[in-house]
Amino acid sequence: MRVLMLAPAFPSEMPFFARGLASVGARVVGVGDQPVAALPSMTREALGDYIQVPSLFDDDAVLGQVRQFAEGSPIDRVETLWEPLVLLAAKLRQGLELPGMTVEQAVAFRDKERMKQVLEEAGVRVPRHSRESTVRGCLEAAERIGFPLIIKPIAGAGSADTYKVSDRSELEDVLPLIRHVPTVSVEEYIEGEEYTFDTICANGRILYYNISWYRPKPLVARTVEWISPQTVTLRDPDAAALAGGRRLGRAVIEALGYRDGFTHMEWFLTPLGEAVFGEIGARPPGARSVETMNYACDIDVFAGWAQAVLHGRLAQPVERRYNSAIIFKRAQGRGRIRHISGLESLLTRFHQHVVSVELLPPGTPRRNWKNTLLSDGWVIVRHPHLPTLLHIADCFGTDLQLHAE
Ligand SMILES: Nc1ncnc2c1ncn2[C@@H]1O[C@H](COP(=O)(O)OP(=O)(O)O)[C@@H](O)[C@H]1O
Ligand SMILES: [Mg+2]
Secondary structure (H helix, E strand, O other): OEEEEEOOOOOOOHHHHHHHHHHOOOEEEEEEOOOHHHOOHHHHHHEEEEEEOOOOOOHHHHHHHHHHHHHHOOOOEEEEOOHHHHHHHHHHHHHHOOOOOOHHHHHHHHOHHHHHHHHHHOOOOOOOEEEEOOHHHHHHHHHHHOOOEEEEEOOOOOOOOOEEEOOHHHHHHHHHHHOOOOOEEEEEOOOOEEEEEEEEEEOOEEEEEEOEEEEOOHHHHHHOOOOOOEEEEOOOOOOHHHHHHHHHHHHHHHHOOOOOEEEEEEEEEOOOOOEEEEEEEOOOOOOOHHHHHHHHHOOOHHHHHHHHHHHOOOOOOOOOOOEEEEEEOOOEOOOEEEEEEOHHHHHHHHHHHEEEEEEOOOOOEOOOOOOOOOOOEEEEEEEOOHHHHHHHHHHHHHHOEEEEO
Protein backbone atom coordinates (compact mmCIF):
# COMPACT_ATOMS: atom_id res chain seq x y z
CA MET A 1 0.00 0.00 0.00
CA ARG A 2 1.34 3.41 -0.98
CA VAL A 3 0.83 5.96 1.80
CA LEU A 4 1.44 9.65 1.25
CA MET A 5 2.73 11.24 4.45
CA LEU A 6 2.71 15.01 4.69
CA ALA A 7 5.62 16.47 6.67
CA PRO A 8 7.53 13.26 7.47
CA ALA A 9 10.38 15.16 9.16
CA PHE A 10 8.79 17.90 11.23
CA PRO A 11 7.80 18.14 14.12
CA SER A 12 10.54 16.00 15.61
CA GLU A 13 8.32 12.97 16.34
CA MET A 14 7.44 12.55 12.66
CA PRO A 15 10.41 10.38 11.69
CA PHE A 16 9.14 7.81 14.23
CA PHE A 17 5.71 7.76 12.59
CA ALA A 18 7.31 7.45 9.14
CA ARG A 19 9.39 4.54 10.40
CA GLY A 20 6.23 3.03 11.92
CA LEU A 21 4.48 3.11 8.54
CA ALA A 22 7.43 1.50 6.78
CA SER A 23 7.69 -1.15 9.50
CA VAL A 24 4.15 -2.38 8.84
CA GLY A 25 4.74 -2.72 5.12
CA ALA A 26 3.65 0.62 3.66
CA ARG A 27 5.55 2.22 0.83
CA VAL A 28 5.84 5.70 2.28
CA VAL A 29 5.75 8.70 -0.04
CA GLY A 30 6.91 11.75 1.90
CA VAL A 31 5.79 15.26 1.00
CA GLY A 32 7.85 18.06 2.45
CA ASP A 33 9.53 21.34 1.71
CA GLN A 34 13.08 20.29 2.51
CA PRO A 35 15.51 18.71 0.07
CA VAL A 36 15.95 14.96 0.59
CA ALA A 37 19.48 15.50 1.83
CA ALA A 38 18.19 17.66 4.69
CA LEU A 39 15.76 15.02 5.98
CA PRO A 40 16.64 13.20 9.20
CA SER A 41 18.14 9.79 8.44
CA MET A 42 15.24 7.95 10.11
CA THR A 43 12.83 9.65 7.71
CA ARG A 44 15.05 9.00 4.69
CA GLU A 45 15.30 5.31 5.54
CA ALA A 46 11.52 5.03 5.93
CA LEU A 47 10.65 6.73 2.64
CA GLY A 48 10.10 4.88 -0.63
CA ASP A 49 9.62 8.17 -2.51
CA TYR A 50 9.73 11.85 -1.74
CA ILE A 51 7.95 14.77 -3.31
CA GLN A 52 9.64 18.06 -2.54
CA VAL A 53 7.22 20.98 -2.70
CA PRO A 54 8.09 24.69 -2.54
CA SER A 55 5.62 25.18 0.34
CA LEU A 56 3.30 22.91 2.33
CA PHE A 57 0.95 25.85 2.72
CA ASP A 58 0.10 26.31 -0.94
CA ASP A 59 -2.71 23.75 -1.12
CA ASP A 60 -3.35 23.98 -4.87
CA ALA A 61 0.31 23.67 -5.80
CA VAL A 62 0.77 20.65 -3.52
CA LEU A 63 -2.34 19.01 -4.98
CA GLY A 64 -0.99 19.62 -8.50
CA GLN A 65 2.36 18.04 -7.72
CA VAL A 66 0.83 15.09 -5.89
CA ARG A 67 -1.65 14.49 -8.72
CA GLN A 68 1.20 14.38 -11.20
CA PHE A 69 3.08 11.89 -9.06
CA ALA A 70 -0.03 9.75 -8.55
CA GLU A 71 -0.53 9.38 -12.32
CA GLY A 72 2.55 7.18 -12.46
CA SER A 73 2.35 5.71 -8.94
CA PRO A 74 -1.18 5.55 -7.55
CA ILE A 75 -1.59 6.60 -3.91
CA ASP A 76 -3.79 4.58 -1.56
CA ARG A 77 -3.92 6.80 1.51
CA VAL A 78 -3.00 10.28 2.67
CA GLU A 79 -1.86 10.78 6.27
CA THR A 80 -0.51 13.60 8.34
CA LEU A 81 0.12 13.85 12.06
CA TRP A 82 0.81 17.58 12.10
CA GLU A 83 -2.09 19.86 12.98
CA PRO A 84 -1.56 22.63 10.39
CA LEU A 85 -1.75 20.08 7.56
CA VAL A 86 -4.90 18.20 8.61
CA LEU A 87 -7.03 20.20 6.19
CA LEU A 88 -4.56 19.86 3.32
CA ALA A 89 -4.54 16.08 3.83
CA ALA A 90 -8.34 16.06 3.56
CA LYS A 91 -8.19 18.19 0.39
CA LEU A 92 -5.69 15.79 -1.16
CA ARG A 93 -7.96 12.83 -0.35
CA GLN A 94 -10.85 14.65 -1.95
CA GLY A 95 -8.78 15.57 -5.01
CA LEU A 96 -7.47 12.03 -5.44
CA GLU A 97 -10.80 10.42 -4.45
CA LEU A 98 -9.30 8.48 -1.57
CA PRO A 99 -10.97 7.20 1.60
CA GLY A 100 -10.38 8.81 4.98
CA MET A 101 -11.33 12.02 6.72
CA THR A 102 -13.20 14.45 4.48
CA VAL A 103 -12.74 18.21 4.26
CA GLU A 104 -15.98 18.79 6.16
CA GLN A 105 -14.87 16.49 8.98
CA ALA A 106 -11.43 18.07 9.03
CA VAL A 107 -12.92 21.55 9.41
CA ALA A 108 -14.70 20.38 12.58
CA PHE A 109 -11.28 19.44 13.95
CA ARG A 110 -9.62 22.70 12.99
CA ASP A 111 -12.23 25.40 13.51
CA LYS A 112 -12.87 25.61 17.24
CA GLU A 113 -16.31 27.15 16.82
CA ARG A 114 -17.48 24.60 14.25
CA MET A 115 -16.09 21.91 16.56
CA LYS A 116 -18.14 23.09 19.54
CA GLN A 117 -21.23 23.59 17.41
CA VAL A 118 -21.17 19.99 16.12
CA LEU A 119 -20.53 18.67 19.63
CA GLU A 120 -23.23 20.80 21.21
CA GLU A 121 -25.72 19.44 18.70
CA ALA A 122 -24.69 15.95 19.81
CA GLY A 123 -25.34 16.87 23.46
CA VAL A 124 -21.70 17.16 24.55
CA ARG A 125 -20.93 19.64 27.36
CA VAL A 126 -18.78 22.36 25.82
CA PRO A 127 -17.99 25.81 27.27
CA ARG A 128 -20.47 28.52 26.27
CA HIS A 129 -18.91 30.07 23.22
CA SER A 130 -19.13 32.62 20.45
CA ARG A 131 -17.25 33.31 17.20
CA GLU A 132 -16.25 36.96 16.94
CA SER A 133 -14.26 39.09 14.57
CA THR A 134 -14.87 42.62 15.85
CA VAL A 135 -14.12 44.42 19.10
CA ARG A 136 -17.79 45.20 19.56
CA GLY A 137 -18.70 41.55 18.95
CA CYS A 138 -16.23 40.46 21.64
CA LEU A 139 -17.64 42.94 24.15
CA GLU A 140 -21.19 41.81 23.46
CA ALA A 141 -20.24 38.13 23.63
CA ALA A 142 -18.61 38.81 26.99
CA GLU A 143 -21.88 40.24 28.31
CA ARG A 144 -23.79 37.16 27.17
CA ILE A 145 -21.23 34.58 28.33
CA GLY A 146 -20.13 36.29 31.54
CA PHE A 147 -16.73 36.58 33.26
CA PRO A 148 -14.24 35.04 33.68
CA LEU A 149 -13.81 34.08 30.07
CA ILE A 150 -11.22 32.89 27.60
CA ILE A 151 -10.45 34.60 24.36
CA LYS A 152 -8.41 32.63 21.81
CA PRO A 153 -7.79 32.19 18.08
CA ILE A 154 -10.33 30.11 16.18
CA ALA A 155 -7.59 27.74 14.94
CA GLY A 156 -4.75 28.29 17.37
CA ALA A 157 -2.08 26.06 18.82
CA GLY A 158 0.20 25.99 21.83
CA SER A 159 -1.93 28.51 23.79
CA ALA A 160 -0.68 31.31 21.51
CA ASP A 161 -2.75 34.52 21.74
CA THR A 162 -4.93 32.92 24.40
CA TYR A 163 -6.03 35.01 27.41
CA LYS A 164 -8.05 34.50 30.54
CA VAL A 165 -10.05 37.65 31.19
CA SER A 166 -11.71 38.35 34.54
CA ASP A 167 -13.69 41.50 33.87
CA ARG A 168 -14.58 44.12 31.29
CA SER A 169 -11.54 46.29 31.91
CA GLU A 170 -9.19 43.30 31.45
CA LEU A 171 -11.02 42.49 28.24
CA GLU A 172 -10.44 46.03 27.01
CA ASP A 173 -6.73 45.62 27.80
CA VAL A 174 -6.50 42.29 25.96
CA LEU A 175 -8.38 43.20 22.79
CA PRO A 176 -5.56 45.36 21.35
CA LEU A 177 -3.11 42.52 21.98
CA ILE A 178 -5.03 40.16 19.70
CA ARG A 179 -5.85 42.64 16.97
CA HIS A 180 -3.78 40.57 14.51
CA VAL A 181 -6.04 37.51 15.03
CA PRO A 182 -8.88 37.91 12.52
CA THR A 183 -11.40 35.60 14.22
CA VAL A 184 -11.52 34.52 17.85
CA SER A 185 -13.48 32.19 20.09
CA VAL A 186 -14.88 33.86 23.19
CA GLU A 187 -15.54 31.13 25.74
CA GLU A 188 -16.81 30.56 29.24
CA TYR A 189 -13.78 29.95 31.47
CA ILE A 190 -13.82 26.43 32.87
CA GLU A 191 -12.24 26.05 36.31
CA GLY A 192 -10.49 22.79 37.11
CA GLU A 193 -7.75 20.35 36.25
CA GLU A 194 -6.92 19.77 32.61
CA TYR A 195 -6.46 16.33 31.08
CA THR A 196 -6.11 14.75 27.66
CA PHE A 197 -7.97 11.84 26.12
CA ASP A 198 -5.84 10.49 23.29
CA THR A 199 -6.84 7.63 21.06
CA ILE A 200 -5.80 5.48 18.16
CA CYS A 201 -8.87 4.46 16.19
CA ALA A 202 -9.55 2.11 13.32
CA ASN A 203 -12.88 1.84 11.53
CA GLY A 204 -14.38 4.18 14.13
CA ARG A 205 -13.40 1.93 17.04
CA ILE A 206 -11.00 3.02 19.78
CA LEU A 207 -8.13 0.51 19.85
CA TYR A 208 -5.94 2.37 22.34
CA TYR A 209 -6.57 5.32 24.63
CA ASN A 210 -4.51 7.38 26.98
CA ILE A 211 -5.21 10.01 29.59
CA SER A 212 -2.51 12.51 30.50
CA TRP A 213 -2.70 15.17 33.16
CA TYR A 214 -1.22 18.62 32.60
CA ARG A 215 0.56 20.09 35.62
CA PRO A 216 -0.23 22.95 35.49
CA LYS A 217 -2.81 23.86 32.81
CA PRO A 218 -1.12 24.70 29.48
CA LEU A 219 -2.24 28.32 29.65
CA VAL A 220 -0.50 28.79 33.01
CA ALA A 221 2.56 26.86 31.78
CA ARG A 222 2.83 29.24 28.86
CA THR A 223 2.38 32.35 30.95
CA VAL A 224 4.83 31.78 33.82
CA GLU A 225 8.41 31.17 32.73
CA TRP A 226 9.89 29.76 35.95
CA ILE A 227 7.49 26.81 35.96
CA SER A 228 8.79 23.44 34.74
CA PRO A 229 5.59 22.15 33.14
CA GLN A 230 4.80 18.44 33.30
CA THR A 231 2.66 16.14 31.22
CA VAL A 232 1.86 13.07 33.27
CA THR A 233 0.70 9.98 31.41
CA LEU A 234 -1.49 8.07 33.82
CA ARG A 235 -1.07 4.39 34.44
CA ASP A 236 -4.74 4.12 35.35
CA PRO A 237 -6.84 6.01 32.81
CA ASP A 238 -9.73 3.82 34.00
CA ALA A 239 -9.81 5.48 37.43
CA ALA A 240 -13.35 6.24 38.61
CA ALA A 241 -12.58 9.96 38.94
CA LEU A 242 -11.85 10.14 35.20
CA ALA A 243 -15.02 8.34 34.07
CA GLY A 244 -16.64 11.58 32.90
CA GLY A 245 -13.66 12.33 30.66
CA ARG A 246 -13.71 8.88 29.11
CA ARG A 247 -17.44 9.17 28.40
CA LEU A 248 -16.90 12.63 26.97
CA GLY A 249 -14.02 11.40 24.79
CA ARG A 250 -16.03 8.56 23.32
CA ALA A 251 -19.01 10.81 22.65
CA VAL A 252 -16.79 13.37 20.89
CA ILE A 253 -15.19 10.82 18.59
CA GLU A 254 -18.57 9.46 17.67
CA ALA A 255 -20.10 12.89 17.10
CA LEU A 256 -17.23 13.94 14.82
CA GLY A 257 -17.42 10.65 12.91
CA TYR A 258 -13.71 9.99 13.39
CA ARG A 259 -12.59 6.64 11.99
CA ASP A 260 -8.87 6.00 11.52
CA GLY A 261 -5.78 7.39 13.18
CA PHE A 262 -4.74 9.42 16.19
CA THR A 263 -6.86 11.89 18.12
CA HIS A 264 -5.83 14.25 20.90
CA MET A 265 -8.60 15.75 23.03
CA GLU A 266 -8.22 18.11 25.97
CA TRP A 267 -10.85 18.36 28.69
CA PHE A 268 -11.43 19.90 32.11
CA LEU A 269 -12.44 18.19 35.32
CA THR A 270 -14.21 20.83 37.41
CA PRO A 271 -14.10 20.96 41.23
CA LEU A 272 -17.68 19.58 41.17
CA GLY A 273 -16.52 16.58 39.12
CA GLU A 274 -18.03 17.63 35.81
CA ALA A 275 -16.09 16.79 32.63
CA VAL A 276 -16.13 19.65 30.11
CA PHE A 277 -14.78 19.52 26.57
CA GLY A 278 -11.76 21.69 25.72
CA GLU A 279 -10.62 20.93 22.18
CA ILE A 280 -9.70 18.04 19.92
CA GLY A 281 -7.18 17.53 17.12
CA ALA A 282 -7.10 14.80 14.47
CA ARG A 283 -3.50 14.07 15.30
CA PRO A 284 -1.35 12.84 18.20
CA PRO A 285 -0.45 15.12 21.08
CA GLY A 286 2.84 16.93 20.53
CA ALA A 287 5.68 17.80 22.90
CA ARG A 288 6.92 14.23 23.16
CA SER A 289 3.70 12.93 24.73
CA VAL A 290 3.74 9.87 22.49
CA GLU A 291 7.09 8.96 24.03
CA THR A 292 5.63 9.16 27.53
CA MET A 293 2.86 6.82 26.33
CA ASN A 294 5.51 4.40 25.08
CA TYR A 295 7.30 4.49 28.41
CA ALA A 296 4.06 3.95 30.35
CA CYS A 297 3.34 0.65 28.59
CA ASP A 298 6.69 -0.39 27.06
CA ILE A 299 5.09 -0.36 23.63
CA ASP A 300 5.76 1.47 20.38
CA VAL A 301 2.76 3.75 19.94
CA PHE A 302 4.26 5.17 16.71
CA ALA A 303 4.14 1.72 15.12
CA GLY A 304 0.76 1.10 16.81
CA TRP A 305 -0.70 4.03 14.93
CA ALA A 306 0.67 2.64 11.65
CA GLN A 307 -0.75 -0.83 12.38
CA ALA A 308 -4.14 0.73 13.06
CA VAL A 309 -4.30 2.86 9.91
CA LEU A 310 -2.93 0.17 7.64
CA HIS A 311 -4.31 -3.04 9.09
CA GLY A 312 -7.17 -1.88 11.31
CA ARG A 313 -5.75 -3.44 14.46
CA LEU A 314 -3.12 -3.00 17.12
CA ALA A 315 -0.56 -5.80 17.07
CA GLN A 316 0.84 -5.03 20.53
CA PRO A 317 -0.86 -5.84 23.83
CA VAL A 318 -1.27 -2.72 25.99
CA GLU A 319 -0.19 -3.43 29.53
CA ARG A 320 -0.17 -0.30 31.63
CA ARG A 321 2.85 -0.64 33.89
CA TYR A 322 3.92 2.87 34.82
CA ASN A 323 2.88 6.44 35.22
CA SER A 324 5.33 8.50 33.23
CA ALA A 325 6.02 12.21 33.30
CA ILE A 326 7.90 14.54 31.04
CA ILE A 327 9.27 17.61 32.79
CA PHE A 328 10.19 20.58 30.58
CA LYS A 329 12.96 22.84 31.77
CA ARG A 330 13.51 26.54 31.17
CA ALA A 331 16.89 28.04 31.92
CA GLN A 332 17.37 31.02 34.17
CA GLY A 333 18.85 33.96 32.32
CA ARG A 334 19.07 34.78 28.63
CA GLY A 335 21.39 33.76 25.84
CA ARG A 336 23.35 30.51 25.86
CA ILE A 337 23.15 27.66 28.35
CA ARG A 338 26.25 27.98 30.58
CA HIS A 339 25.81 25.21 33.10
CA ILE A 340 23.39 22.67 34.47
CA SER A 341 23.07 22.10 38.22
CA GLY A 342 21.41 19.41 40.27
CA LEU A 343 21.34 16.72 37.62
CA GLU A 344 23.97 14.43 39.10
CA SER A 345 22.40 14.20 42.52
CA LEU A 346 18.93 13.65 41.00
CA LEU A 347 20.27 10.86 38.83
CA THR A 348 21.93 9.28 41.86
CA ARG A 349 18.67 9.40 43.79
CA PHE A 350 16.29 8.33 41.04
CA HIS A 351 18.37 6.72 38.31
CA GLN A 352 16.24 3.60 37.86
CA HIS A 353 13.16 5.76 37.26
CA VAL A 354 14.74 8.14 34.75
CA VAL A 355 14.28 7.00 31.15
CA SER A 356 15.33 10.03 29.13
CA VAL A 357 17.36 13.21 29.66
CA GLU A 358 17.50 15.62 26.73
CA LEU A 359 18.74 18.95 28.05
CA LEU A 360 20.37 21.51 25.80
CA PRO A 361 24.11 21.15 26.36
CA PRO A 362 26.17 24.12 27.61
CA GLY A 363 27.06 26.43 24.75
CA THR A 364 23.70 26.06 22.99
CA PRO A 365 21.40 29.08 22.65
CA ARG A 366 18.17 28.86 24.65
CA ARG A 367 14.99 27.92 22.79
CA ASN A 368 12.03 30.29 22.88
CA TRP A 369 9.90 28.82 25.69
CA LYS A 370 6.81 30.66 24.43
CA ASN A 371 7.10 29.08 21.01
CA THR A 372 7.88 25.54 22.07
CA LEU A 373 6.88 23.63 25.15
CA LEU A 374 10.10 21.66 24.67
CA SER A 375 11.84 24.77 26.02
CA ASP A 376 15.46 24.15 27.00
CA GLY A 377 15.06 20.41 27.25
CA TRP A 378 13.29 17.73 29.20
CA VAL A 379 13.53 14.70 31.42
CA ILE A 380 11.19 11.70 31.33
CA VAL A 381 10.66 9.68 34.51
CA ARG A 382 8.36 6.80 35.31
CA HIS A 383 7.08 4.89 38.32
CA PRO A 384 4.22 2.45 38.91
CA HIS A 385 2.90 4.43 41.91
CA LEU A 386 1.42 7.84 41.04
CA PRO A 387 2.24 9.82 44.22
CA THR A 388 5.85 8.59 44.00
CA LEU A 389 6.03 9.53 40.33
CA LEU A 390 4.72 13.02 41.10
CA HIS A 391 7.29 13.42 43.86
CA ILE A 392 10.13 12.44 41.50
CA ALA A 393 8.82 14.72 38.76
CA ASP A 394 8.55 17.63 41.20
CA CYS A 395 12.15 17.06 42.36
CA PHE A 396 13.27 17.44 38.73
CA GLY A 397 11.07 20.53 38.54
CA THR A 398 12.69 22.25 41.51
CA ASP A 399 16.21 20.80 41.93
CA LEU A 400 17.35 20.64 38.30
CA GLN A 401 18.35 24.06 37.01
CA LEU A 402 19.79 25.29 33.75
CA HIS A 403 21.64 28.58 33.80
CA ALA A 404 22.08 30.82 30.79
CA GLU A 405 23.85 34.09 30.13
N1 LIG B 1 -12.78 27.59 28.04
C1 LIG B 1 -11.63 27.48 28.70
N2 LIG B 1 -11.61 27.45 30.06
C2 LIG B 1 -10.44 27.37 30.74
N3 LIG B 1 -9.24 27.31 30.16
C3 LIG B 1 -9.18 27.33 28.81
C4 LIG B 1 -10.36 27.40 28.01
N4 LIG B 1 -10.00 27.40 26.71
C5 LIG B 1 -8.65 27.32 26.70
N5 LIG B 1 -8.16 27.29 27.95
C6 LIG B 1 -6.73 27.21 28.34
O1 LIG B 1 -5.95 27.64 27.26
C7 LIG B 1 -5.18 26.57 26.73
C8 LIG B 1 -5.11 26.67 25.21
O2 LIG B 1 -6.39 26.56 24.65
P1 LIG B 1 -6.73 25.45 23.59
O3 LIG B 1 -8.16 25.59 23.22
O4 LIG B 1 -6.29 24.12 24.08
O5 LIG B 1 -5.88 25.95 22.35
P2 LIG B 1 -4.50 25.47 21.69
O6 LIG B 1 -4.90 25.01 20.33
O7 LIG B 1 -3.67 26.71 21.69
O8 LIG B 1 -3.94 24.35 22.54
C9 LIG B 1 -5.87 25.32 27.24
O9 LIG B 1 -5.00 24.22 27.32
C10 LIG B 1 -6.35 25.78 28.62
O10 LIG B 1 -5.30 25.74 29.58
MG1 LIG C 1 -4.83 22.81 23.42
